[in-house]
Amino acid sequence: MVGQRGGSRDGAGRKPLYDEPTKVIRVPESRILEIKNYLTGSNKAKFNDVASITLVNPSSVMSIPLASEKVAAGFPSPAQDYVDKTLDMNEHLIKNEAATFVVRVASLSMRDAGIEIDDELIVDRSIEAKHEDIVIALIDNEFTVKRLMIEGDDNRWLKAENPEYSDIHLQDGQEMLIWGVVTFVIKPFRKR
Structure with missing residues (x-):
């Protein structure tokens, strides 16, 4: 066996996790995290809704042209092809700079509210959450994005x-911290 390379060897390779073929x-x-939790028998809820959190840094003015006419969902008139003023996106999206963050979404749990994977949420931590606000919540040291229901x-x-995801009702011993309120969604419509 000295100098033998490759091929199968007794005791080599991955050890099976199950006593049956896979x-x-x-x-x-x-849904990967949810399935892994199911397979490992973890009864503790795990969330995988937030991919990243970034503090906003509006160090420069970003003004874009603002059309003076509202656009109908149909074909716009070529006669209305002019710009009246500009809109500063920082001023438009950020009310409290020190408390505003951009959160990237990592799940489809809020799909029916128009929030999908890789959408970016503008989150203001200085706003008090109210019934039916979409919020970033911290449960068991994990972030999730959901609609807050107060009864x-x-x-x-x-x-x-999204009917494929469960609502979250706190279990005994669990605590929920409302980390911030979602104020805007930034969504790409064109594939890059």
């Missing part, structure tokens, strides 16, 4: 806006 399957990337004085829960 099969590779394709699953949506947004009475003591019943607060988080609603997913």
Whole structure:
């Protein structure tokens, strides 16, 4: 056996996790964590809604032309092809610079509210969350984006806006911190 390379060797290779044959399957990337938790028997909720959080830095003015006429959903008139003023995007999107963050979305749990994977959310931490606001919440040291539902004085829960995802009702011992309120969604419509 000295000098032998390649081929199978007793005791070499990956050790099986299961005492039966396995099969590779394709699953949506947004559901991988949920499936892993199911397979490992973890009964603790895990969230995978937030990919990144970045503090905004509006160090420069970014003005873009603002058309003076509103655009109908149909074909616009060529006669209305002029610009009346400009719009500063920082001023438009950011009300409190020190408390505003951009959060990149990592799941489809809010799809029916128009929020999808890789969308960027403008989140203001200085706003007090109200019933039905879309919020970034911290549960068990993990971030999630959901709609805040407030029923009475003591019943607060988080609603997913996609029937494939579960709503979040706190279990005994769990605490929820509302980290910030979503004020805008930045969504690319053109594939890069």
